[in-house]
Amino acid sequence: MQISPRVTYPTSTEVDFVIVGSGAAGGVMAKELSTRGFSVVVLEQGPRIDPARFEHDEFKYLFHNGISNPSPVSWRKTEQEEARVGGGELLYARLVGGSSVHFTANFWRLHEIDFHERSRLGGIPGADLQDWPISYADLEPYYTKVEWEVGVSGEPGPFDPPRSRPYPLPPMPNKSAGVLFERGARKLGLNPQSAPVAILSRPFNGRNACQHCGYCMQFGCEYGAKSSSLAAMIPVAEATGRCEIRPNSYARKVELDARGRAVGVIYFDAERREQLQRAKAVVLCANGAETPRLLLMSKSNRFPDGLANSSGRVGKTLMFNVGAGAMGRFEHPLNEYRSIQVTRLSHDFYDSDPKRGFYGGGGIDARFQRYPITWALGGLADTAPQWGSEYKRMVGEYFNRSMLLAGHTTSLPVPQNSISLDPKAKDAWGLPAIRVTYNDHPDDIRISQFLLDRSMEILDAAGAQEKWVDYPAETATFTAHLLGTCRMGKDPKTSVIDPDHRTHDVRNLFLCDGSSMVTSGRGQPTMTIMALAFRAGERIAGLAGRGEI
């Protein structure tokens, strides 16, 4: 990448676009708008960290918010309860590049069915399942764009939706967990496939290939081989000379003028002074929790219930993707702590099947995702000794001989599941803390249990000497997948944004991130979030070019 002086804009200068968030969506949006000639300021909550300074420090990154958001979140299962801080946790990164820096890099496309399952299956009691206003065919060119612009390794699988171009990079080398998973799954007549990942199996676009260090999940890649926004998109945006990434900028309100048009974003700078960045249009890419929070904090006389919330749907139909996990222990060392987390998966159970008696589908992948501390704290079965000589022996002997089969499932859009503002708890800036209300639809739990049962069968068929439930099928109190809270739709009464990602209520305000998703898919939403951002960037640029913003 050519080094060019980074542009900076005074806040008083009205730029074409101010984007809130520099993650999977924000990074792509910044690149798409700036390379099309627009001036862009990106406000990022967190600091800018040079990838060379990313650390392999489990204690700091997993237990002390090394690069993740430490703000308090309150949690409750139902609207009747009072939410409690510490009752559950949201995990997202806070740095330039956002959660695309620390994600595990599993990179599934949605399938065609994810876009029109309501039409195929009809309504589901207790949920507000809807079709997307766009189809898989509409999004396919942008999935391909993601693969070729950010860099994805993989090969087509038997259940994959149609693709217009091959993967740019071959799959990552298989690991022992993948070999054993294939062995077990094939014995059962299943069809395992290579896992597509946003990690470079070969050098690509001037970036390094993966060095197999093993620190993907919840860590930043110091080699630049993980295809984060930080590694793949932001350098391109900055090289235009038109895009400023402004770290340590904590957005608190989208400001409107008397006519109800957005004039910019009010934020706290690194010294916690309030600033207003003026812009012709505002794009929120802050994630499925922070985007609705910012809208709900942006109340005004015109929008007493929160900005762009005339439908009352801002923050509603929160979806996570759920799933349960089965661990198996094998005779010989797998050494799964090396290299990427996942190399093989099965999509045999992707589609919902009415014969099962409940809604839902998903995937199973073979992985290991515990680092030394998290392994020793909770890796063994609950029934195993948790201290003493036998504990010590098992912790040592099982570490390199164990693998996990993880289920990844649908999460139904339940209207009561939501992101809202906590009436009491505050963050470090004195702003209302995020309040999560979440209770999985019973069918979410059923599909999780179904995949857990299949995982146990696969472990047996693969020759596991011992197996146990790593985490059960139960309602979630933790997630990194924040989806569906500002749904896309054609009807302004039941959705927040239109198919161009423009809010129904404010002509020059756009939203694009996990909040835009109408259904949850079956897990691994980042690929879809990036594809949506490529598509939205193109459409927003088109609207701006035609003077339609």
Place this chain on the structure above:
Amino acid sequence: MSDQVTRRAFLAAAGAAGAAWLAADPDLVHAALAHARRTVAAPPPYRFAVLTPAQADGLEAVAMRIIPSDGTPGAREAGVIHFIDQALASFARDQKDPLIAGLDDLNARTRAKWPEAASFAALAPERQDELLRAIEKTPFFGTMRTGTVMGMFSNPSYGGNRDQAGWKLLGFQAHGIYQPPFGYYDAEARKGG
């Protein structure tokens, strides 16, 4: 979902048992890290930051039953007590008093049961285990287990995991770069097995 496992780890650390070892402020972790580097680099005898020698002996005795030194290095050889001392001096400083109170309680239980014993640390391992089994559901024991595990398996720069004793127990190597094959089964598959 890929992160469910983290949830379990988080709950293990964040529940009543382990809140002591979490700090929301990474700056405090930096401070602990810097301090640990200095003390580990300093020549012996090691000076504890906040623990008295008797307190350190008592807490270390508990840690040694959680990860004993039985043929291979345990919590003692890994220097877990130094990690705990550093934590109580920095990000977990509000947990010092509850932990010391828990140790006092353990010593009181010791004297009540074996009046001739000087302290918990002075008991034979079997007697120590007997007492610990009676309190293994308490916040004190949970905090000690979490702290011992973290001291055993965190980066050695935090003062524990000396000579990578914890990582050697697991067979975990911190090379940072690997090439396939990574394990037995993928090696076997490559050979056409």
